[in-house]
Amino acid sequence: MDPSCSCELCELKELFVDKLTGDHLDIVCSGKVEKDFRQGEIIIKEGTNIREFTYLKSGLVKLFRSDNTGKEQIISIAKPMDYVSLLSVFSDKQYNYSVTALEDSVTCSLNLEDIKSIINENGTLALNLLSKMSRVTDKLILDSLDIRVKHLRGRVAYLLIYFSEDVYSSLEFDLPLTRKEMAEYVGMTTENVIRTLSEFRKDGILKIYGKTIHIANMESLQSIAEFG
Amino acid sequence: MDPSCSCELCELKELFVDKLTGDHLDIVCSGKVEKDFRQGEIIIKEGTNIREFTYLKSGLVKLFRSDNTGKEQIISIAKPMDYVSLLSVFSDKQYNYSVTALEDSVTCSLNLEDIKSIINENGTLALNLLSKMSRVTDKLILDSLDIRVKHLRGRVAYLLIYFSEDVYSSLEFDLPLTRKEMAEYVGMTTENVIRTLSEFRKDGILKIYGKTIHIANMESLQSIAEFG
DNA sequence: CGCGGCTTTGATGTTCATCAAGTAAAGTGG
DNA sequence: CCACTTTACTTGATGAACATCAAAGCCGCG
Numbered sequence: 001m002d003p004s005c006s007c008e009l010c011e012l013k014e015l016f017v018d019k020l021t022g023d024h025l026d027i028v029c030s031g032k033v034e035k036d037f038r039q040g041e042i043i044i045k046e047g048t049n050i051r052e053f054t055y056l057k058s059g060l061v062k063l064f065r066s067d068n069t070g071k072e073q074i075i076s077i078a079k080p081m082d083y084v085s086l087l088s089v090f091s092d093k094q095y096n097y098s099v100t101a102l103e104d105s106v107t108c109s110l111n112l113e114d115i116k117s118i119i120n121e122n123g124t125l126a127l128n129l130l131s132k133m134s135r136v137t138d139k140l141i142l143d144s145l146d147i148r149v150k151h152l153r154g155r156v157a158y159l160l161i162y163f164s165e166d167v168y169s170s171l172e173f174d175l176p177l178t179r180k181e182m183a184e185y186v187g188m189t190t191e192n193v194i195r196t197l198s199e200f201r202k203d204g205i206l207k208i209y210g211k212t213i214h215i216a217n218m219e220s221l222q223s224i225a226e227f228g
Numbered sequence: 229m230d231p232s233c234s235c236e237l238c239e240l241k242e243l244f245v246d247k248l249t250g251d252h253l254d255i256v257c258s259g260k261v262e263k264d265f266r267q268g269e270i271i272i273k274e275g276t277n278i279r280e281f282t283y284l285k286s287g288l289v290k291l292f293r294s295d296n297t298g299k300e301q302i303i304s305i306a307k308p309m310d311y312v313s314l315l316s317v318f319s320d321k322q323y324n325y326s327v328t329a330l331e332d333s334v335t336c337s338l339n340l341e342d343i344k345s346i347i348n349e350n351g352t353l354a355l356n357l358l359s360k361m362s363r364v365t366d367k368l369i370l371d372s373l374d375i376r377v378k379h380l381r382g383r384v385a386y387l388l389i390y391f392s393e394d395v396y397s398s399l400e401f402d403l404p405l406t407r408k409e410m411a412e413y414v415g416m417t418t419e420n421v422i423r424t425l426s427e428f429r430k431d432g433i434l435k436i437y438g439k440t441i442h443i444a445n446m447e448s449l450q451s452i453a454e455f456g
Numbered sequence: 457c458g459c460g461g462c463t464t465t466g467a468t469g470t471t472c473a474t475c476a477a478g479t480a481a482a483g484t485g486g
Numbered sequence: 487c488c489a490c491t492t493t494a495c496t497t498g499a500t501g502a503a504c505a506t507c508a509a510a511g512c513c514g515c516g
């Protein structure tokens with residue numbers, strides 16, 4: 001293996017690079033493009049052509065789409081190793097959603113045609129991708145179904161637990177979303193996100209300092225997320 | 229190609245069988261199991277192990293899951309050529325949803341381990357599956373997002389148009405779902421499904437004879453589905 | 457028949473969005 | 487660094503959308 005290829009150090013290695021050999025590895029390694037994004041910057045814009053296979057190396061991003069009236073709906077929050085361009089990549093010509101950076105982020109892009117032709121010749125890689133993709137979309141679908149049946153309190157609780165456990169691994173963290181974005185994610189209004197947070201604060205479940213959230217009673221929060 | 233293999237006649241041929249050769253074809257053809265189901269019968273039960281790759285040859289089925297209180301939520305309606313066991317197959321050990329027949333149906337099942345090992349050696353098939361899977365799950369995700377932002381009238385209109393255009397290709401058809409199931413699909417109550425249907429009838433958009441629906445004004449219905 | 461499931465309609469109450477108004481925080485230009 | 491503007495956040499009041507509860511008609515089936 002080419003020791004000069006910095007993919008050696010990438011966390012995606014085990015999923016991707018380890019399955020490649022010789023020419024394929026060269027194609028991927030030499031064709032890759034790393035990009036830095038500052039918080040708030042647009043990574044992918046709805047309607048543009050899909051030419052690359054992009055994934056997130058570090059940071060945090062949101063996937064969202066705009067409806068006919070211009071209102072935004074957040075589809076998903078993705079952290080490193082959740083592919084960014086997994087949705088649509090193999091089914092569509094154009095992105096039907098946008099991606100922006102919630103925190104400073106680094107992406108790595110590979111030429112999609114290259115990837116496709118490599119998959120064509122490498123079944124193991126393909127099976128890996130199928131499995132990875134299946135996991136990601138399954139979670140997305142189940143989450144979306146979950147959100148639909150929950151009341152507002154349950155939705156907000158759900159979101160806070162997600163950040164606490166899956167993203168920051170801490171009971172105290174800075175919310176990477178505005179109140180408005182939280183609303184766009186779980187399908188409610190900004191006002192009611194705020195009201196629900198205030199209720200949680202009054203009930204002693206949360207301590208809130210602007211964007212900083214401290215979960216004081218995780219058990220209550222979890223039971224609200226489940227049954228609320 | 230073995231002329232005795234009835235897969236020759238299957239509609240799935242172009243997606244699947246055409247990509248296979250020699251031994252692989254034999255494995256798939258000889259290992260396949262066709263099953264008949266009567267309306268209402270259970271095809272797949274939530275929680276059982278995934279051992280087969282199952283798809284629908286004819287009929288109509290519903291995918292649904294049961295929440296902790298026993299209430300059912302319909303995830304999707306699938307017609308022939310929409311894979312039945314696409315969700316979860318490559319990511320999970322067990323089904324996290326059930327499938328039952330809405331109309332008399334015929335399925336064909338292949339051994340999942342066989343399929344996986346074939347994919348492992350056949351990148352073209354894998355790429356096809358990736359693409360097919362991507363289309364199916366993308367649609368599921370976008371539909372779920374759509375439903376979340378629509379009002380009740382919009383959701384019911386949406387469902388009626390789906391049956392009229394995608395399933396029965398006719399302005400008049402028999403609803404394969406009970407009112408209760410319609411409610412479970414679009415996330416509302418049975419009473420409000422009925423009320424909404426009655427409103428559409430009073431507005432001259434529908435004619436309703438029990439389970440038989442005649443769409444009298446498709447344009448109105450479409451505009452309700454889009455903006456309601 | 458009569459029982460049980462599906463359907464329908466009406467009355468009532470709750471949840472949530474909308475509207476309005478005000479405070480705090482964060483940029484922006486002089 | 488301070489006035490100024492803009493954007494985010496917060497709270498209360500009101501009304502609309504929707505769920506829940508209750509009751510009755512319909513229809514197939516034993």
